[in-house]
Amino acid sequence: MEREKSFGTRCVHAGEGHNPFGAHATPIYQTSTFVFESAEQAAAIFSGQPGYRYIRSPPNTPTHAAFVEKICSLEGGKAGLAFSSGMAAETALFLSLLESGDHLLSTNIIYGGTYGLISSLLTKFGIEVSFVDTTDQGQVKANMRENTRMVFLETPANPTMAVSDIGEIGRIAREAGAITAVDNTFATPYFQQPLRLGADVVVESCTKYIGGHGDLLGGVAVGSNELIQSMKRPALLAGGTMGTHEAWLCLRGLKTLHLRMARHAENAMQLALFLESHPKVQKVNYPGLACHPQHLLAGRQMSGWGGMLSFEIKGGVEAGRRLMNNLRLCSLAVSLGSVDTLVEHPSSMTHAVMPRETRERLGISDGLVRVSVGIEDAEDVLADFERGLEMV
Numbered sequence: 001m002e003r004e005k006s007f008g009t010r011c012v013h014a015g016e017g018h019n020p021f022g023a024h025a026t027p028i029y030q031t032s033t034f035v036f037e038s039a040e041q042a043a044a045i046f047s048g049q050p051g052y053r054y055i056r057s058p059p060n061t062p063t064h065a066a067f068v069e070k071i072c073s074l075e076g077g078k079a080g081l082a083f084s085s086g087m088a089a090e091t092a093l094f095l096s097l098l099e100s101g102d103h104l105l106s107t108n109i110i111y112g113g114t115y116g117l118i119s120s121l122l123t124k125f126g127i128e129v130s131f132v133d134t135t136d137q138g139q140v141k142a143n144m145r146e147n148t149r150m151v152f153l154e155t156p157a158n159p160t161m162a163v164s165d166i167g168e169i170g171r172i173a174r175e176a177g178a179i180t181a182v183d184n185t186f187a188t189p190y191f192q193q194p195l196r197l198g199a200d201v202v203v204e205s206c207t208k209y210i211g212g213h214g215d216l217l218g219g220v221a222v223g224s225n226e227l228i229q230s231m232k233r234p235a236l237l238a239g240g241t242m243g244t245h246e247a248w249l250c251l252r253g254l255k256t257l258h259l260r261m262a263r264h265a266e267n268a269m270q271l272a273l274f275l276e277s278h279p280k281v282q283k284v285n286y287p288g289l290a291c292h293p294q295h296l297l298a299g300r301q302m303s304g305w306g307g308m309l310s311f312e313i314k315g316g317v318e319a320g321r322r323l324m325n326n327l328r329l330c331s332l333a334v335s336l337g338s339v340d341t342l343v344e345h346p347s348s349m350t351h352a353v354m355p356r357e358t359r360e361r362l363g364i365s366d367g368l369v370r371v372s373v374g375i376e377d378a379e380d381v382l383a384d385f386e387r388g389l390e391m392v
């Protein structure tokens with residue numbers, strides 16, 4: 001059997017090369033529909049034979065198929081689906097695999113949008129939900145119910161960088177007859193491959209590191225043939241399909257994922273160390289620091305620490321505001337995973353949807369500032385923070 005190519009080679013080559021006319025780059029198939037050779041062929045495709053038929057129907061277009069093949073190769077999954085956003089991927093995941101009366105156990109520290117989807121939308125359809133500290137396997141075990149069908153993990157978690165043990169929780173879920181879904185947006189397959197660790201399905205916002213340049217909205221789900229097959233029809237019916245141009249941008253973005261992620265992480269480590277030693281900073285959340293509560297676990301299940309960090313500034317929300325208003329190179333913006341450094345304030349922005357008591361209990365304080373560290377030269381990012389902190 002041929003040796004599986006290394007990760008970086010798969011970033012560049014996987015999914016590529018099925019092009020007509022010898023085109024070197026995969027074309028953007030900017031078409032809504034596909035012309036059938038015959039009525040018989042159309043009927044066969046509509047009854048389940050592989051083939052393209054209409055852009056909303058997976059495999060959508062050959063551009064989508066190339067992107068899905070590449071991300072599957074990187075995540076170690078057999079099949080995947082491309083969505084219009086990370087939220088659309090999560091919505092399709094939950095609507096496909098859960099029904100009224102089922103219980104979903106979710107990480108308590110998650111992206112605010114996901115929190116809103118689970119806490120206010122799923123519950124409208126009779127799905128029971130609980131938010132649990134999944135960094136503690138005892139709590140996961142204690143909160144599994146007879147009707148628990150899915151455990152949803154976000155690790156590292158947005159915005160506190162809490163890390164949950166995918167392998168161990170996957171085992172607890174499996175024993176209870178539940179599947180494990182992991183949001184891999186922060187780590188990306190470069191640093192963490194949940195399916196290889198024992199998860200059943202991975203979802204990811206492509207808006208972030210997969211696209212990588214802060215210029216698109218997209219999402220993806222990757223898993224086994226069987227699981228993705230069961231999501232296909234709900235995905236088609238819910239209608240949140242990725243656009244073709246976005247699929248092409250994701251395909252192109254992934255070609256440099258390995259280079260970008262290495263640099264994001266290198267810069268994040270430098271910034272984390274700088275902030276950790278700064279007198280105006282109370283606490284830094286970065287899995288690469290020895291003080292991170294799950295530093296050892298992160299070292300076991302991730303091959304690096306990623307490009308995201310958050311920190312608490314002394315002086316709370318006012319000090320945080322002054323810092324954010326005084327950065328010049330780094331932008332004050334939500335989203336993450338772009339080539340440039342983005343800074344935001346979770347309690348008033350990405351996580352404002354969470355009730356204040358919940359946020360405070362989870363460590364999402366008003367003084368917490370989140371940084372998506374870019375791939376600039378680190379000294380310039382550090383200098384910007386140094387200057388900004390002087391103004392606090």
Ligand code: LCS
Pocket residue numbers: 085086087088111113114154158183185186204205206207217218219334335336350
């Ligand atoms: N999962 C995680 C971990 C996220 O951080 C986000 C968005 C999503 C899913 C949803 O993806 P989308 O639909 O936006 O593609 N996170 C954002 C954030 O932290 N700031 O702005 C969006």
